[in-house]
Amino acid sequence: MPDTKENQEIYPQQKGQKKGVGFPIARIVVGMSLSIGTVLDYAIGPFKGKGTGESSLLRSIFNCVEKDDILLGDRYYPSFFLIADVIAKGADGIFRGQAQRNYDFRKGKPLEKCDHIVEWDKPKKPEWMTQEVYDAYPNQISVREFKVKGKIYVTTLLKHKKYHKKELAKAYEIRWQLEINLKSIKETMNMDMLSCKTPEMVRKEIGIHFLAYNFIRIIMAEACAQHDAIPNQVSFKGTVQLLNKFMPHFINANRKTNQAMYSELLKNIVKNKIGNRPGRIEPRRVKRRPKPFDTLNRPRFIEKAKLERKLQRLISRNAAA
Numbered sequence: 424m425p426d427t428k429e430n431q432e433i434y435p436q437q438k439g440q441k442k443g444v445g446f447p448i449a450r451i452v453v454g455m456s457l458s459i460g461t462v463l464d465y466a467i468g469p470f471k472g473k474g475t476g477e478s479s480l481l482r483s484i485f486n487c488v489e490k491d492d493i494l495l496g497d498r499y500y501p502s503f504f505l506i507a508d509v510i511a512k513g514a515d516g517i518f519r520g521q522a523q524r525n526y527d528f529r530k531g532k533p534l535e536k537c538d539h540i541v542e543w544d545k546p547k548k549p550e551w552m553t554q555e556v557y558d559a560y561p562n563q564i565s566v567r568e569f570k571v572k573g574k575i576y577v578t579t580l581l582k583h584k585k586y587h588k589k590e591l592a593k594a595y596e597i598r599w600q601l602e603i604n605l606k607s608i609k610e611t612m613n614m615d616m617l618s619c620k621t622p623e624m625v626r627k628e629i630g631i632h633f634l635a636y637n638f639i640r641i642i643m644a645e646a647c648a649q650h651d652a653i654p655n656q657v658s659f660k661g662t663v664q665l666l667n668k669f670m671p672h673f674i675n676a677n678r679k680t681n682q683a684m685y686s687e688l689l690k691n692i693v694k695n696k697i698g699n700r701p702g703r704i705e706p707r708r709v710k711r712r713p714k715p716f717d718t719l720n721r722p723r724f725i726e727k728a729k730l731e732r733k734l735q736r737l738i739s740r741n742a743a744a
Contacts, residue, residue, distance in 0.1 A: 451629065452480035453605070454487040457495070457597060459644040459654045460604045462633045463487045467626055478505065479551070488512050495598040498522060501577040503543050504552075507564050510579055517595045520575030526568050534583040537570035600655050607659045608636050639663060646689035661695030 454463040464487040466480035477499055488494065490513035501518035509516045520526055531541035543564050548557040567578050571592040580586040609615040614632045619625045640654070643662050647654050669688050673681055719726065 450477070450480065452477050452484065454484055455601050455604060457601060459640055460600075460659075461637045461640045461644075465629075465633060467629060478502070481505070482508075485512075488514050490514060493517065493594075495595055495601070497598075501566075503546055503564065504549075504560065506543075506566060506577075506579060507560050510564060515579045517576060517578045517580070517591055519595070520568065520577050526570075526575050528568070528570070531568075534567075534569075535588075538567070538583060538588050539569075540565055540567050540581055542566075604659075608632060611660045611663060612636060639666065642666070642689070643692060646692040649689055650693045652693040656697055657693055658695040658697050662692050665691055665695070 450468050451465055453465045455461070456463055464484040466483045468480050481500075485508060488509070492512075492514040494500075494509060494514060494516040496516065496518045498519035498521050501516075501521055506516060528537050528539050531539040533539045543566050545560055545562050548554065565581060567581050567583070569576055569578075569588040569591070571588055574592070576588070576592060576595060578586075578591055580591065612632055612635065614629070617625055617628050619628045639659065639662055643654050643657055643659070646652070647657060665688060669684060672684055676684065
């Protein structure tokens with residue numbers, strides 16, 4: 424399968440006014456390669472407001488989709504216009520079916536049980552779309568709909584003998600690996616709480632996180648290429664720990680020594696395999712309780728001066744008594 428793109432919304436957070444609570448400040452749509460896990464492109468928009476939805480942000484980075492790519496996306500994405508754009512690019516897609524759409528397998532061209540090809544009619548022109556762009560879309564597109572284990576999928580891969588529906592459903596399940604990659608960015612690289620205050624600096628901070636993440640993923644891909652391993656089976660967190668351990672030695676060594684250490688680094692990276700723990704179930708709960716202190720909303724030196732004045736008043740009051 425060619426590189427697969429995943430469009431996923433994530434919510435970086437910043438320290439808020441409530442105790443131990445953050446608040447969403449941005450919406451991000453990410454195009455990510457499934458084969459090696461790198462971020463191909465991303466778009467950032469305000470958390471709320473007109474034109475800040477996932478579809479709008481995805482259109483701004485749609486150039487990262489190339490011919491023969493296969494997109495994997497959740498049930499938010501299989502709309503007429505997005506699938507038409509995918510077909511126009513010469514790419515394909517596999518998506519979960521939208522809950523509000525009626526999927527009637529008695530209609531269309533039957534392929535096998537709960538598997539058929541139907542024609543989607545072009546809907547009315549959205550308010551955000553110009554008439555010229557709307558007229559450029561075809562009046563109908565051919566889409567394949569199928570059901571596997573009670574779940575409905577939508578795809579542009581119409582050849583059912585070449586692309587069996589069970590195999591397509593398995594391919595879609597691999598999409599969960601991209602959720603894990605996003606979790607690595609937010610948790611392992613500490614992107615879940617951003618420290619910058621202005622929108623411009625927040626954008627830069629997010630960009631630096633993605634740049635560092637891609638740097639690590641490329642090193643992992645090189646290690647896997649040299650030692651016959653699969654990137655998705657190598658631990659990202661283990662690679663970060665190895666890089667932190669090797670970095671001081673890289674800084675203080677000469678070029679020849681660095682080359683030898685880099686080869687050793689690549690050899691050790693592929694040894695950090697992701698554990699296979701079938702049946703592992705963990706509660707989605709936070710164990711650590713927040714400390715019962717107010718958040719520091721002003722510069723530290725101002726708060727320290729305030730405490731010193733309060734202490735002086737207390738000393739003066741006691742001395743007068």
